[in-house]
Amino acid sequence: MKPKANRLLFPLVLLALPLRAGELPAAESAAKAIRAESAYATVARLASPEYGGRLTGTEGFGKAARWIAGEARRAGLKPPAEFPGYLQPFPVTLGRVTAASLEILPSEGKEDGRKLEMWKDFMPILTSSGGEVRGEVVFAGFGITAPDLGRDDYAGLDVKGKVVMVLRGQPQDGRDWSLHNDSHARYRNAQAHGAAACLLADQAVASPNGEPLEGTLTGEISTALADEILRGKGLSVETLRKALEAGGTVSFPTGRSVRFHVEAAPPRPVEGFNVLAVRPGADRALRGECVVLSAHLDHCGDWPALLPGADDNASGSASLLEMARAAGAMKVAPARTLVFAWFGGEEMGLLGSRHLAEHFPPSLGRPVAVLNLDMVGAGNGVYVAGGRNFPEIFSALTEARDRWEPAFVLQAGLSQGEARADHGPFQKAGIPAVSLFGSGGHHVGYHTPEDTPFFITPRTMEASARVALGAALLLADRKT
Ligand SMILES: [Zn+2]
Numbered sequence: 001m002k003p004k005a006n007r008l009l010f011p012l013v014l015l016a017l018p019l020r021a022g023e024l025p026a027a028e029s030a031a032k033a034i035r036a037e038s039a040y041a042t043v044a045r046l047a048s049p050e051y052g053g054r055l056t057g058t059e060g061f062g063k064a065a066r067w068i069a070g071e072a073r074r075a076g077l078k079p080p081a082e083f084p085g086y087l088q089p090f091p092v093t094l095g096r097v098t099a100a101s102l103e104i105l106p107s108e109g110k111e112d113g114r115k116l117e118m119w120k121d122f123m124p125i126l127t128s129s130g131g132e133v134r135g136e137v138v139f140a141g142f143g144i145t146a147p148d149l150g151r152d153d154y155a156g157l158d159v160k161g162k163v164v165m166v167l168r169g170q171p172q173d174g175r176d177w178s179l180h181n182d183s184h185a186r187y188r189n190a191q192a193h194g195a196a197a198c199l200l201a202d203q204a205v206a207s208p209n210g211e212p213l214e215g216t217l218t219g220e221i222s223t224a225l226a227d228e229i230l231r232g233k234g235l236s237v238e239t240l241r242k243a244l245e246a247g248g249t250v251s252f253p254t255g256r257s258v259r260f261h262v263e264a265a266p267p268r269p270v271e272g273f274n275v276l277a278v279r280p281g282a283d284r285a286l287r288g289e290c291v292v293l294s295a296h297l298d299h300c301g302d303w304p305a306l307l308p309g310a311d312d313n314a315s316g317s318a319s320l321l322e323m324a325r326a327a328g329a330m331k332v333a334p335a336r337t338l339v340f341a342w343f344g345g346e347e348m349g350l351l352g353s354r355h356l357a358e359h360f361p362p363s364l365g366r367p368v369a370v371l372n373l374d375m376v377g378a379g380n381g382v383y384v385a386g387g388r389n390f391p392e393i394f395s396a397l398t399e400a401r402d403r404w405e406p407a408f409v410l411q412a413g414l415s416q417g418e419a420r421a422d423h424g425p426f427q428k429a430g431i432p433a434v435s436l437f438g439s440g441g442h443h444v445g446y447h448t449p450e451d452t453p454f455f456i457t458p459r460t461m462e463a464s465a466r467v468a469l470g471a472a473l474l475l476a477d478r479k480t
Contacts, residue, residue: 026332027473031404033326034319034465036458042318043377043461044453046297047308054309055126055208055301056344056351057094057270064297065273068342071321072277075328077340080276081363088274090355092345095212095267097303100124102219105134105257107232118304119204119448121225125187125218126208126300127348130264133196133217137163137229137254141244142170143186143198149175157251160194163258165226167237168202172245176416178424184210184349191216197260201226201237205447206300206307210349212267217260229256272298272344274352278364279327281476283335290337291472292370294353295320296346296422305449310456312446315377315438317342319465326469334476339364343422353422357429369393369475370426370433376464377456379441381409386423386434388414393434393471396478400470405463409440436464 045051045067052060069086073079079086102122106113116122141153143166151171166186170177179185183200187210190198197217204222223237230236232255243250275297281287295316299309308314324340345351353372360367371393376382387394387410394412401408415427415434426433444455 026330027470030326030330030473031400031466031470033329034322034462034469036462039318039322039461039465040453040456040458042321043310043314043456046314046317047310047453049306053301053307054297054299056272056298056348057092058301060302061298061344062273065275065342065344068275068297068317068321072275072324072340075325077277077279077324077328080278080361082361083276086275086277088276088356088361089271090274090345090351092270092272092348092351093211093267094270095127095129095264097124097126097128097262097264099263100219101261103259104228105259107256116225120222121204122219122221123204123206124262125210125220126206126303127210127212128218128262128264129212129214129216130262131215131217132259132261133163134257134259135162135196136257137165137199138251139230139254140164140166140190140251141249142167143189144170144177144180145189146177146180149177151249153249153251154193155249159190161196163197163199163260164190164195165199165201165229165254166190167241167244168200169241169245171247173247178416182349182420183207187213187216187218207447208300208347212264217262219260229254232256272351274344274356275342276361277324277340279330279333279338281335281337282333286335287337288365289368290339290365291476292339292341292367293320293323293468293472294341294343294370294422295373296352297342298344298347298352300347300447307447307449308452310451310453311375311377311443312451313346313374315375315456315461316373319373319376319461319468322465323469334473336368336476337365338472338476339367346422350422350425354425357425357431367426367431370423370431371468371472372421372423372433372435373464373468374421374435374437375443376436376438376461378443379438379457379460381411381440382436382464382467383411383413383439384434384436385413385421386415386427387412389427390432390434393432393475396471396474397467399474400467404466404470408463408467411439436468438464
């Protein structure tokens with residue numbers, strides 16, 4: 001008679017489970033509702049020419065923001081009381097380059113000058129001022145002036161009217177350089193020292209970082225071109241980087257000159273948006289607190305060619321939409337409120353996340369944790385920037401991973417309010433915040449026309465979304 005008894009017991013166990021585990025089945029079904037195919041369809045849509053590369057302040061970005069808002073509404077999520085259309089506006093100054101050329105001029109007595117190639121050798125910053133500069137290139141280390149940290153790469157250097165060349169990076173001394181280790185901070189500092197142009201040596205890729213700087217041309221150049229400029233002095237980026245990372249300062253006129261020409265539309269004030277959608281919490285005592293899930297929706301636009309930004313960051317935006325749909329479909333609301341935020345202005349220097357951190361709509365309650373997703377279109381796991389700063393968030397991610405994506409790799413990293421990701425402004429405001437970056441794979445075509453849906457791994461998005469939503473629900477239901 002054993003089989004019979006078992007058959008009787010089985011339904012009782014099933015009935016007892018929801019009572020014993022409380023909120024878990026809701027989180028379980030939400031985590032499982034996330035679908036790779038559906039995330040991929042969103043990426044293909046957002047990366048298409050219809051959205052023009054989603055540069056904040058352009059028609060294409062507005063269109064993408066309104067489409068996301070419509071999908072959030074369809075998913076049953078509410079707008080914040082302050083923004084009934086789901087869109088939180090913020091001001092942006094938009095400059096747009098329309099043409100650019102860079103030429104390395106011959107060194108004395110030689111015929112080694114040539115016209116340089118866009119993408120391979122250089123790219124103007126997409127929001128650079130227009131104008132033309134012809135002059136010697138002066139190397140200015142990391143381009144940092146930080147009296148508080150006892151460093152000035154410009155000490156004793158005259159760069160007035162000259163072309164400054166700087167390296168991306170910072171001294172590797174464990175101190176917080178995040179305010180200075182930022183492209184726009186470097187360009188601003190070059191301008192403050194009277195430079196006519198600033199070239200950042202790293203990769204020649206597209207970037208709209210920062211507001212246009214009146215009278216200073218800005219651009220990125222490849223390491224190979226920087227090496228060519230340094231060759232006359234018998235130096236290379238690699239040797240200089242070593243000295244600079246060790247805390248030294250090195251600066252000198254390179255002896256090579258360039259001609260840099262940029263045409264740009266005059267900067268104009270436009271409106272950027274964050275898209276905000278809410279699943280209100282159910283617990284009277286806890287719903288005044290919220291857990292924020294976020295991703296930046298913007299990318300770099302469509303000049304000189306469409307920049308689809310499939311990995312960066314249609315992938316995170318699509319994962320976030322999957323999470324929003326799953327949360328909207330939950331039969332039981334979590335104790336705390338869930339907020340879904342698609343940021344604008346990230347590529348311009350974290351404008352949207354900074355605006356939200358500084359103008360958090362009171363109706364959403366007090367943010368207690370922020371989980372941001374950036375470039376989750378490749379890899380077999382995520383690197384969690386801030387995971388070591390905020391172990392309570394990392395342990396929730398680990399718990400969600402163990403439950404729903406056991407093969408997914410999580411790696412915790414230390415964040416110094418990194419100026420380069422959207423969790424930064426929240427961390428700076430004292431709110432526990434992390435960013436998840438796809439790891440263990442190859443992010444193809446970063447900030448180039450090659451960042452297309454073709455190279456996206458849908459499963460990475462699915463697993464990232466499942467782990468992030470699972471963690472957010474665990475945090476949302478936690479007693480304290
Ligand atoms: Zn980017």
